[in-house]
Amino acid sequence: MNRGDTRLHVVWYKRDLRIRDHAPLAQALREGRHVLLLHVFEPEDLKHPTTSNRHLLFRWQAWGELCEEIRSLNWSVETAALQASALEVLIRLHESVGIEALCSYEETGLAHTFKRDQAIAHWTQSNGIQWNEFPQQAVQRGLKNRKRWATDWHKSMRTPMEIPVPGPQLTGCQPVNWPKQWLVEAPPTVQHQWDPGVAGPFQQGGERSGHRYLESFFDGRVKGYRRQIGRPLESRKSCSRLSPYLAWGCLSMRQVYQAYAQAEVSGAKMDMKAFGSRLRWQGHFIQKFESESRMEFESVNRGYLEMEYAGTEAHLQAWKEGKTGVPLVDACMRCVIATGYLNFRMRAMLVSFLTHHLDLPWQAGVEHLARCFLDFEPGIHYAQFQMQAGVTGINTIRIYNPVKQGEERDDEGAFVREWLPELAHLPNEFIHAPWKMPPMERAWSGLDWDYPEPIVDVALAGSAARERLWRFKKSASVRTESKRILDRHVVPDSK
Numbered sequence: 001m002n003r004g005d006t007r008l009h010v011v012w013y014k015r016d017l018r019i020r021d022h023a024p025l026a027q028a029l030r031e032g033r034h035v036l037l038l039h040v041f042e043p044e045d046l047k048h049p050t051t052s053n054r055h056l057l058f059r060w061q062a063w064g065e066l067c068e069e070i071r072s073l074n075w076s077v078e079t080a081a082l083q084a085s086a087l088e089v090l091i092r093l094h095e096s097v098g099i100e101a102l103c104s105y106e107e108t109g110l111a112h113t114f115k116r117d118q119a120i121a122h123w124t125q126s127n128g129i130q131w132n133e134f135p136q137q138a139v140q141r142g143l144k145n146r147k148r149w150a151t152d153w154h155k156s157m158r159t160p161m162e163i164p165v166p167g168p169q170l171t172g173c174q175p176v177n178w179p180k181q182w183l184v185e186a187p188p189t190v191q192h193q194w195d196p197g198v199a200g201p202f203q204q205g206g207e208r209s210g211h212r213y214l215e216s217f218f219d220g221r222v223k224g225y226r227r228q229i230g231r232p233l234e235s236r237k238s239c240s241r242l243s244p245y246l247a248w249g250c251l252s253m254r255q256v257y258q259a260y261a262q263a264e265v266s267g268a269k270m271d272m273k274a275f276g277s278r279l280r281w282q283g284h285f286i287q288k289f290e291s292e293s294r295m296e297f298e299s300v301n302r303g304y305l306e307m308e309y310a311g312t313e314a315h316l317q318a319w320k321e322g323k324t325g326v327p328l329v330d331a332c333m334r335c336v337i338a339t340g341y342l343n344f345r346m347r348a349m350l351v352s353f354l355t356h357h358l359d360l361p362w363q364a365g366v367e368h369l370a371r372c373f374l375d376f377e378p379g380i381h382y383a384q385f386q387m388q389a390g391v392t393g394i395n396t397i398r399i400y401n402p403v404k405q406g407e408e409r410d411d412e413g414a415f416v417r418e419w420l421p422e423l424a425h426l427p428n429e430f431i432h433a434p435w436k437m438p439p440m441e442r443a444w445s446g447l448d449w450d451y452p453e454p455i456v457d458v459a460l461a462g463s464a465a466r467e468r469l470w471r472f473k474k475s476a477s478v479r480t481e482s483k484r485i486l487d488r489h490v491v492p493d494s495k
């Protein structure tokens with residue numbers, strides 16, 4: 001292809017790794033003569049402390065499957081996965097073949113991706129390239145309040161899906177000569193110190209796999225959703241497990257919502273209802289982050305900026321490694337490191353333990369768990385972290401007692417035994433608080449275990465945190481900020 005005949009439309013894939021219900025792809029196929037699908041592993045991302053190898057592997061798998069399907073469809077489009085900065089790639093592409101339009105979704109991402117998007121917006125404008133950016137997950141850019149948000153969300157979810165179909169004018173474009181060092185032949189890897197690894201039983205990236213989870217959920221897994229959602233073991237099956245597919249865009253929320261609206265699952269009315277409301281939470285949290293992105297760095301409620309913490313580096317390290325001596329906390333941490341997944345309540349409990357019992361700021365753990373979660377989604381992650389840390393000023397303060405949580409949600413201790421084999425033989429009575437076993441009984445039982453003593457007194461640390469948090473919540477600055485947050489971020493009928 002030379003510059004003369006080009007009408008190259010570039011579909012820049014970010015967190016939207018699918019073919020179906022993809023507005024930028026549909027537009028490029030409709031309007032472009034030549035179409036290139038591009039996915040870029042950027043150096044800034046590879047070194048970012050929230051990125052982990054499991055994310056990169058998931059993206060790699062999803063991208064590989066997408067390219068394979070494009071080939072099997074016999075569409076005349078090129079694909080390229082590169083390791084370079086997106087701006088450099090686009091400049092190179094424009095110099096060699098000329099770009100007419102760039103098509104992508106808007107990304108509610110971290111500061112570094114937003115800065116990159118600003119640079120690309122500037123570059124496209126200066127070069128007369130049209131950048132068609134589409135909103136996704138019903139998230140609205142520049143939104144000032146939530147008055148119409150819920151109505152708009154439902155409208156967007158009910159809109160017919162975008163079915164990409166190649167236009168009659170579409171002809172293949174010549175492959176571009178990319179610099180050798182940009183070509184990626186294996187999943188890229190992170191360029192920072194600690195990574196939770198990829199050796200676990202992870203969910204496989206890709207649209208096909210996402211649809212399989214969706215189908216099996218409505219085929220029966222949803223039954224028991226409400227009853228099991230808080231249980232660390234059972235929820236692994238009875239929750240949908242759609243989060244990584246939604247986070248990396250192998251499924252759009254609209255696809256999930258429409259499948260949900262059409263599903264007929266007898267005997268699961270309340271389970272379906274509970275699931276349906278959570279779908280809206282996804283957009284709700286991402287919208288918060290979109291509207292107030294400084295949440296990546298500081299508490300949304302500025303009244304908490306002055307809060308002081310007395311936690312230690314040693315305690316933080318014990319939390320990160322699952323060596324706090326509190327069984328449910330450690331089992332959750334070891335499980336998420338090994339598998340990339342944890343149900344909502346256990347995620348909340350981990351953050352509660354970090355920020356309340358260990359008296360550490362949420363920033364101390366937010367990147368660690370981002371790396372561990374296969375479904376890391378900045379909008380949900382930062383907002384949830386702050387909510388569980390009790391620094392929004394508008395949510396109920398919840399201090400989870402990990403012993404009580406264990407007794408209620410893992411009553412036989414099966415989850416703890418699976419992840420802490422050193423405690424496998426403990427009687428149920430002591431599985432969530434081994435330190436409570438009287439020394440004499442321990443000696444008589446013949447049992448011994450190589451497991452640390454708790455690094456804090458769970459009950460005392462919990463009440464100290466409660467006192468601290470309530471004192472702060474009543475302060476004038478927290479209350480003023482709370483009012484601002486309610487006006488800006490809360491859907492009116494839920495205030």
Ligand SMILES: Cc1cc2nc3c(=O)[nH]c(=O)nc-3n(C[C@H](O)[C@H](O)[C@H](O)COP(=O)(O)OP(=O)(O)OC[C@H]3O[C@@H](n4cnc5c(N)ncnc54)[C@H](O)[C@@H]3O)c2cc1C
Pocket residue numbers: 239240241242243244246247275278279281282283285342343344345347348351373375376377378380381384385388
């Ligand atoms: C500290 C903390 C951090 C979190 N970080 C993330 C994250 O990075 N990425 C992420 O997808 N979820 C995050 N969550 C929310 C929630 O825990 C997960 O979405 C859920 O556990 C994923 O499992 P599932 O797909 O089986 O969920 P299901 O219960 O089957 O729900 C279906 C979908 O609804 C959405 N959803 C469910 N619960 C919530 C919620 N509480 N808030 C917002 N959306 C929700 C998700 O998209 C989810 O995939 C976090 C929660 C906490 C407490």
